[in-house]
Amino acid sequence: MIGFLIINYNDAKTTIHLLENIMDYSCLSKIVVVDNQSTDDSFEVLKAYESEKVVLLRRDDGRQFGAGINFGLRYLESLGITHTFISNSDIEIASEDELKKILKHKDEGSIIGPVIREHTGLNRGWKVPSNTELVLSSIPFFYRFFTSANRYHDDYYTKSFLPVEVVSFCFFFVNIAKIREVSYLDEKLFLYFEENTMACKLNKQGIYLCMDSMVFHNHSVTINKNLNRKKKYLTLSKSRRYFAKYYNHAGMITLFFLWVLERVTVLALSLVSLFHRSFKS
DSSP states (O other): OEEEEEEESSOHHHHHHHHHHHTTOTTOSEEEEEEESOSSSHHHHHGGGOOSSEEEEEEOSOOOHHHHHHHHHHHHHHTTOOEEEEEETTEEOSOTHHHHHHHTTTTSSSEEEEEEEETTEEEOOBOOOOHHHHHHTTSTTOHHHHHGGGBOOGGGOOSSEEEOSBOOTTEEEEEHHHHHHTTSSOTTOSSSSHHHHHHHHTTTOSEEEEEEEEEEEOTTHHHHHHOOHHHHHHHHHHHHHHHHHHTSOOOHHHHHHHHHHHHHHHHHHHHHHHHHHHHHO
16 A cells, blocks of 8 residues: 655645645555644644545644654554655656556665756755765865765666666655654654655665655745745755764764854855845835
């Protein structure tokens, strides 16, 4: 039995678009929407879509993305679901065939991701960042340059199904029992670095990319609706430092550099915001 888990937060319209996209897919036994403590009317709006196949659950104890996934995984497993797709609400799937291509490999490994098409290009997985890369990627205005260092070279993608260290958690497929064996996702993270922490939990093993399958991610649509630029950066930075400390076992010097760079970036963002307000006035 195959499930499909969607995490919603203050974004019923986008979630409904995805629901209408997939609810008739025959390969899915159960679709579960976890409303992650929305502060708008999302839960009430989504109730209209409940059916024998579509279940709406509500969490009232926090908005952490990972905790929402864990909540849904435990529920699905209680129904006898052994494998499930997990998706952000801002995902678009061209057809059921994109899921079926992944399902051909459902008994291989713990996590399988498709190729993710985003506005900035293709996301085909990455390597767990080192502490040096974490520091370099924290330098204001140089993020994209340094984060490219932990991407795989194009020459790596020679097979239709191949191992990678990390896949994007905007859309992925899991063997629920394998995720339970490593105590599910780390619930102390709010939005970022869940993929990297899970890669470390799994010791960088059992994670695969299915090159034959592709979905489109309308990147950051939901996040941008709920967090401004400064809050989004602070959330990212806090998660980065948490990952460095507890998963990459970073020393005090590395953690200090990460903290200093965070303060510098926050100051820069505040100055930019102040300039924009002054210019508009």
